[in-house]
Amino acid sequence: MDNPTLLARSLAAVWHPCTQMKRHEKLPLIPIVRGEGVWLYDADGRRYMDAVSSWWVNLFGHGAPSIKQAIKDQLDTLEHVMLAGFTHEPVVRLSERLAALTGLGHAFYGSDGASATEIALKMAAHYWKNHDRAEKHRYVYLEGSYHGETLGALAVTDVPVFRTAYAELIQPHFCAPSPDWRRAADGETAEDVALRAARGLEKLLAEHHGEIAALIVEPLVQGATGMAMYHPIYLQEARRLCDAHEVLLIADEIAVGFGRTGTLFACEQAGIRPDILCLSKGITGGFLPLAAVLVRDEIYAAFYDEDVTRGFLHSHSYTGNPLACAAANAVLDLFERGDVITANRAKATRWNVLFAPLKAHPRVRHFRQCGMIMAFDVADAGSGFALRFFEAALAHELLLRPIGNTIYVMPPYTLTDTEAALLAERTLAALNAALETDAEIPDVPLA
Numbered sequence: 001m002d003n004p005t006l007l008a009r010s011l012a013a014v015w016h017p018c019t020q021m022k023r024h025e026k027l028p029l030i031p032i033v034r035g036e037g038v039w040l041y042d043a044d045g046r047r048y049m050d051a052v053s054s055w056w057v058n059l060f061g062h063g064a065p066s067i068k069q070a071i072k073d074q075l076d077t078l079e080h081v082m083l084a085g086f087t088h089e090p091v092v093r094l095s096e097r098l099a100a101l102t103g104l105g106h107a108f109y110g111s112d113g114a115s116a117t118e119i120a121l122k123m124a125a126h127y128w129k130n131h132d133r134a135e136k137h138r139y140v141y142l143e144g145s146y147h148g149e150t151l152g153a154l155a156v157t158d159v160p161v162f163r164t165a166y167a168e169l170i171q172p173h174f175c176a177p178s179p180d181w182r183r184a185a186d187g188e189t190a191e192d193v194a195l196r197a198a199r200g201l202e203k204l205l206a207e208h209h210g211e212i213a214a215l216i217v218e219p220l221v222q223g224a225t226g227m228a229m230y231h232p233i234y235l236q237e238a239r240r241l242c243d244a245h246e247v248l249l250i251a252d253e254i255a256v257g258f259g260r261t262g263t264l265f266a267c268e269q270a271g272i273r274p275d276i277l278c279l280s281k282g283i284t285g286g287f288l289p290l291a292a293v294l295v296r297d298e299i300y301a302a303f304y305d306e307d308v309t310r311g312f313l314h315s316h317s318y319t320g321n322p323l324a325c326a327a328a329n330a331v332l333d334l335f336e337r338g339d340v341i342t343a344n345r346a347k348a349t350r351w352n353v354l355f356a357p358l359k360a361h362p363r364v365r366h367f368r369q370c371g372m373i374m375a376f377d378v379a380d381a382g383s384g385f386a387l388r389f390f391e392a393a394l395a396h397e398l399l400l401r402p403i404g405n406t407i408y409v410m411p412p413y414t415l416t417d418t419e420a421a422l423l424a425e426r427t428l429a430a431l432n433a434a435l436e437t438d439a440e441i442p443d444v445p446l447a
């Protein structure tokens, strides 16, 4: 393949996501031709370890054989049929399995994360309208939250780079304090920070619950703001406060669902059940776009009526696409067949040990881990650090995209110990290259 030509054609015809396109005058696009396991290969045969799982979607490596096969098999019988008025085996089976896993009895489908958020928000407000409480149509979101970038989702997202340019288009809602443990004052524990944030939420709900339909949260890890992690007690408090104030609880597990935090779903670690659960990203193992919104039976029942307009008249053309559902069923098979969660826990512990030299690096702050996500902040990184690190990482065969001064790894679960050691070693090398220092790394006992 003629690379320069492909890159020029891409720049001439493709508008790449989340990118100031002018940047590509200097930063070359990377033409990927093949993926296998945790590795991506470019047209020149160079390889890159996909240590961010291609924006957090890949769980079992590129080309995972059983997922690939499931899609191929499905392709032989039915590629797609509209889901209004019709049904098919893959969507029924997936819905039954998700209901059994979450205790949330009905599944509504969308195409990607943002569409799941839109569905959840609309459903929550419509639920109250069907209960003659139409004034309950605002939402509470957390500082630093991210729930997608369509206009409804953006209105409950608190990441300025995504939001600021569209400020005039966004409906006002209520922003509650973040339980991010990095906010701990001297002597405060992560639990203290979570409880303090919960008191802020309590005040807000006490004052405004009459107009609030739902609270939307990213359980345990606020991803896009920079892998902010928090104590599960916040979720218990949120559940209790939502019940006390007649507010629905929406858990956005688009990024953290399917084993990412050490349990199949992050909410399990708090022992709570949301009213509405949003899933996407890893749901198909990173093969095809799909989102599922799972709801409690009581919410479903509030829409069940002779009156058409009390129904949830929302749809996307590819709702419940059979190929995507077949991929999702193959992902659930993988969780069922092997004990992925237990194996992941052991892996997470080993990754933590391998990253000890980074933890001890003099410029590293707030090293944190939640299951299969590790992150840390870089002190005094200087301007343009994210880009410098991204390029340094690529030079070390790593695909890592920092968020500001936060470096995180979120690799496929299939990362081997050898690959994990390589990741740790090269992340350190890339960090030193980006900081242009050869910082003395203190000897750390590998406990």
Ligand SMILES: *Cc1c(COP(=O)(O)O)cnc(C)c1O
Residues within 6 Å of the ligand: 112, 113, 114, 115, 117, 146, 147, 148, 149, 218, 223, 224, 252, 253, 254, 255, 280, 281
């Ligand atoms: C990625 C993400 C979304 C949006 O998903 P898209 O598929 O990018 O639209 C929503 N919520 C969270 C927590 C996410 O990480």
